[in-house]
Amino acid sequence: MEFKLYRVKQPKKLNILKAVNVYSLMNNQQGIGDYIRGCFCMLQIFRKKNIPFDMDISTHAIQRWFKPTIRYPYQQLEQINYYECNRPNRLKYIESKLEKASGLFTFFSNEFPIDPITMEEKIFIRNKLLPTDEMKDYVQQTKKNWGICGPYNIIHLRCGDASLVEGVPPNYDLFIREIEKFGKDTPYVILSDSLHMKERLRELYPHFILSMDKPVHTCNCTNEEQIKDTIRDFFLLTTAREVYAFSIYGHGSGFSEWACKLYDVPYHAKHIQ
8 A cells, every 4th residue: 555645745934023902984884793803813813823913993983982092103004804705715814815914914804703802802802892981971861861770672673775874764563573573672772874774663652762863874974973873772782681683685784783792791683585
């Protein structure tokens, strides 16, 4: 019997000294939930390689409502996103990006985690996204104004970017059929990306708690004051007892899903169509 020797291909040594996932508006990037998802992925990858990893939100409008992060210098951001990585050899694809980098590697990633998320990873990212004292006070004042003095559940309705960005009324019946399944005895908090939807629900379900603030998307909002209520909603999600999400998108809602995953909030999602 003849035996053949095969040389195992060793991974190339990376020349990256530090890796930073940057959340900014310069490349028409995505929502904060997508960013958190990418941070989990890249944190896992770089920890395996013993390369320091950090997060930078200092050039995005949301930075006003989070405690400061280090501002890293960059001229452009490498894109490592799941649209390109969604393939069987996605890790090889990511590796090819990393092999070309050196020194301080600044990038944006919304890629999905490669391993089950650990509590250590959650705590790391939580500590990078701490609310300012002003935001903490705003969240507490909101709960007081809404009469929330104990555990609460949230229903999150993702009506779509046409409704959020262009103001197109959503298909009310799709969502109302789902909401009717919830009992009227429990005062759910309703969060939605559609002001039209919230106005309709206020008429039909006056016992529900509804924020009538105008929703914005963190992917394209540059106004710190306009984005304030969205960040408040993010932190309301993180302290809910349970969250029920309904979305017209098959991928659901990254905003509510990753807020809940980050803080271990039970999350129930359904694609409606």
